[in-house]
Amino acid sequence: MPGKLKAKIVAGRHLPVMDRASDLTDAFVEVKFGNTTFKTDVCPKSLNPQWNSEWFKFEVDDEDLQDEPLQITVLDHDTYSANDAIGKVYIDIDPLLCSEAATVISGWFPIYDTIHGIRGEINVLVKVDLFNDLNRFRQSSCGVKFFCTMSIPRCFRAMVIHGFVEELVVNEDPEYQWIDRIRTPRASNEARQRLISLMSGELQRKIGLKVLEMGGNAVVGYLQCFDLEGESGLVVRAIGTACTLDKISSTCPAAVVPNLSNSSPSKDMKDSLQAVPSTLGCRSTHSSPVHSASSRLSQGFSVSVPTLLFAGMGSGGSAGKEAGPLKALLRQQTQSALEQREFPFFTLTGFPVGFLLHVGGVVSARSVKLLDRIHNPDEPETRDAWWEEIRQEIKSHAKALGCHAVVGYSESTSICEEVCILSASGTAAILSSRFMQDGALDTEHRFEDTAPPACGFCHIPYDELNMPFPAQLTYCHCCRRHKVPDVLFTTIDVPTEASITGKGCLIQARLCRTKKKAQGEGNATAISNLLPFLEYELHTQLLNKLKLRGMNALFGLRVQISVGDTMLLGLASATGVYLTALPSPGGIQIAGKTPSDLTYEQHVSNMQKKINDTIAKNKELYEISPPEWVEEVIGSPIPESRQRSRIFRSHSESSDEVLELDLSHGKKDAFVLEIDDTDAIEDIHSLLTDAPTPPGFYSCNTEIMPGIYNWTSSLQMFTSVRVFRLSNANLTNQGLNKIFNDLCENLLKSLYFKLRSMVPCCLCHVNFIVAVPEDELIQVAVTAVAMSLDKDQTQENGRQSGDKTLMKAITENEEQLQFPLELSAECPSNPLSSAKGLSEVSGPLPSARAPSVDHSSFTDRCSSWIEQIRLKAHTIRRGSIKTTSSLEKSSPLPDSRSRSLRSNRSCPSSSVAVVKMTPLSFLPGTKIIKYLGIINMFFIRETTSLREEGGVSGFLHSFIAEVFAMVRAHVAALGGNAVVSYSMKECVFMENPNKNQAQCLINVSGDAVIFIRESELEATPSQTQSGNVQTSSNGEGT
């Protein structure tokens, strides 16, 4: 009996009138946990009842505590007939199970009903007393922290990044059970909400167990999804990255910090090393799993997409390719610790400095499956096997790129009736061993001799002799020693150390393909056959649009394929930037097929001119003016650079072939678009139809926009949903494309218009979700945050942007270099050589590398990382003091901090505390001082009076507003004042206007936090949590 859950029902307000005769309500509350139910007294004839109940106590296993939500049902007492339910509140207890998260849940919760939406509010107090449990075979994983944030959360430091954790649970969907033929949709929707809440609790507990098994204490980048497979069931699955996190110490004085980072982390690491079982991330339950399911597979299909080209595709799975000699070679060379893991995947998109060494490119795999009823929910092997297959594929693609890990990894599905497309994608990468507990094993010694890390991640990880795909390599424009590709596609955020020229922008490739209606296997085959073309075209479009903007790299790439009965939709979103290290992209040249025709030629040259103009305009718009010395390199006679390279190359294993490689790619402007058919013309047209963002606006789908530093703290998170009906059934691919393209463009335009009062501002983390809910319907949902920029600084930026980027690169280099100097006493000479010296020592003897050496280097790096964070915090603050203070006046939002830090609890008269929401992992100008736990909510709303509720738009509008309200209420009840890393995972909308009905499911998640403004942090250091004051005061000192 390891836990006692206590709940108290205080009061209600704004209740609906349940008794028409008296215009009042006789309300009482049922509190249910597991199988135990308590009831309050009836509070007669009041719309604002005061129950002030006793503490209801539930004595439960902590396993149940993790799985079950607390269910609160508000009812109207009826003497003669059955009591009417007013609505429900589900409270996730999980945040109370972590010692460092929330301690009490207390506040007003909206009472929610699937038909009527929010019906008043109820004030509830919840506490948990946990007893220590010494049971070694426990089934619970209380205390494991979960974060949606895709990087190491701000007030923690990563001691060890263990790696990939995944789990899925399946169940029958109540909606499709036979009983639902006779029970009301309301009852079955409530059953669904309850079930999914239960399933996500269970999922989280199981993942937590795996984390504990690996020796971790947290899951970062936790991604949970639902697959509503219809008749075949309901799948809830999650992936994440297991880590051992350490709260950035909150008590020790400044002097102790370096000391601490020298000693304790290594000790911790040793401890964890011992504690961890050797089967890392392995799932013992699935040792003999896979191909029992293969009879069900309609057709396996996979495409890997490193940068933009296909490394391989086929329908037979990946077994054959893996045996290639190339990979055998590579594997020998990169015998890394990571490879011994089942899946060396990381869901993170942002990393501690120095973790990410090299980036290979995007790897992705898709598989088309036919759904079948899940017979035994306790053994979800089929679904597991499907995912395992895909992950293997991803792993092998990464290997083909010479990489041993995949970062920015994510998985998704698209379901249309019985066909399901499973997709996985990530970025092949080579990681440093410093955050891995098994880092003592031989690592990437081939890459240890890297140049300054600022450009290091751009350097190719694969062997240039055996390139997995054709690409043009040049020498890095930063260090001029290593090869870099001409373009780089990744799924991760822009690394903080990357040096970027100019600003970035959101780039989208959109595609629509018609498909014949089909059933079963035939349908799956048709989809499989279409997929590679879709993917290829999406990537071509991305590349064209990238070049059109004069940029050379994509970050945060997310390709979404949605399947409908008669069409396939593809949407690829990414943030384009100009990486200073990569070569300047060549222009786009158009070649006509019949040069004889004069008018045709004129047409071509016209178009060419348009394209050239656009590129020039874009370069100006995004302030892309590469520093002059880069131009020099491009223009300078080749031999010089070649010689330099040879000097460096001579001690690496590749030799003079470099020369030939360089020559073979002599032409820089080799990118030619051939207009050989009408499709191509159409493509070029669509290239040019993308409207530029209106003045004052920037947009990106990454966390922040590279090249912008003057954030203010004014922000607006929003969700916008549009559904379009295609009224003409016989559309061509081109027609469809145009419609889809216009749809997305118009949506963006509307967003810019809506947010015009925030100018200058940047739309960050723009996340599109496309779906084909029905024949002829296209649904697009966007969630993003608009963040205002400081006006004065924008102008300043405009004037001296070139200088700034250069300056930034310089300071960043300095930042990186000074730590070895300061911290590693044994090599006080040139920082560059010292770093190299270290690695050379360990290089030749990788296997023999003593653990102590590694630890010291680890701690060095660790402390240097901390140092850097401190510096960064300092510089950021320095930059933002002015902006925040100036904003304070103009911001219409009241200062929510004092309110939320004070206990505003259970004080019915207090007005509502402001809760900020953002899809980013941080709030500019503020410091997150506490993570209160994960928010993961699932709601269903239905209506049988669609017209009366304002039609589909009115219905969805109020539902989304209700979802926001419920998220905010839960966060406020945990004592928080913001949600970070917020995302809407699912928005499934179905309508039947003829019957006046509609239904919608929404799943949202995020991290509840307490933040304080940085200006306040400095003003009142003694009152705030000392750890943060710690860092800030330190930063001021340096």
Add this chain to the structure above:
Amino acid sequence: MLLVVNTAAVVKMSVELDVFVGNTTIMDKEVYQLWLNGYTVSDAVKVRMEGGVMEECEASADVLLSDTMDQFRTFQMCERLLQNPAKLANQLLFQIPPDRQAMLIERYYAFDDAFVREVLGKKLSKGTKKDLDDVSAKTGITLKSCRRQFDNFKRVFKVVEELKGPLVENIKQHFLLPDPLARDYAAIVFFANNRFETGKKKLQYLTFHDFAFCAGQLINNWTVGAVDNMVEDMDVDLDKEFLQDLKDLKILIADKDLLDQHKSLVCVALRGKTKVFNEMEANFKNLSRGLVNIAAKLTNPKDVRDFFIDLIEKFIEPCRSDRWTATDVNLYLTHYTNSAHILDSFKHQTVWTRYMGVIKSCILRMYHE
């Protein structure tokens, strides 16, 4: 409003659903005003287009339409809360900064002078509501807006009608209105409750604010609350006892000596000070009779209703036809009031002061030259 066809691409696609929800509810003041004015979405779009938002932000008509629809929908969803402003502050559905909330409430309860003149003093009943289309046609204010304003009047009336204590404070507290607006509503409630006649042709020249001023005077001086704030009764009804006492003033006209005495006192005081002395002297008895008769009849509810028309017929019109200036009127009323205090046999000084104070300021306000 639900299925709006996207006019630009009408051939191939239509927007089935289009929503935008911000964590902080976005509300454009200009669009809010258009909504309050009862415009349809398409009319509002037209107005906005003419206003030049499009050029300013490079937006297309589609974008404007989508934005307008979305905001209209938001306002519609908020309307329920606006009707109970106290709820707006502690509801959870919309996160609206407090200054925005105040703006929303103030504008929602704002009304058109032209409209309020039409319904001022009328019973706020279903019957009146039915006639709103005539009001709409007459004033040029959309029917929708008329209804909103009418419902606001009625809602405020219903809530404060039963409440004890000062009327203005009650309105402020329950509807979170700023002071001037709360005072206007107090006037509207007071007029509706006492059913003062304001629609007669002779009263047409008076603005709402003239009446609101008079209402303020009446509320502050003639209701029970005016003498004793703690009293059980409310501000909306006139002090019955006082009205009864007013009958005693009749002696001023009934007693011939008193009337003459009064007249001579006033004449002495005014001689040489005004150009209309002769007219004043000639009219004194008529004017005095008029004012005292108004006082004496106020116990009768029907005469209460005619209070303002009586003031005009019995006092303002005669003065105006003799071309008195406002200064003349002021001078006359001051001395008329003060002289009565000197009359030895006149015992009702307190009532007289309470009565004439209001009468004087009302007449002065209503006396447009």
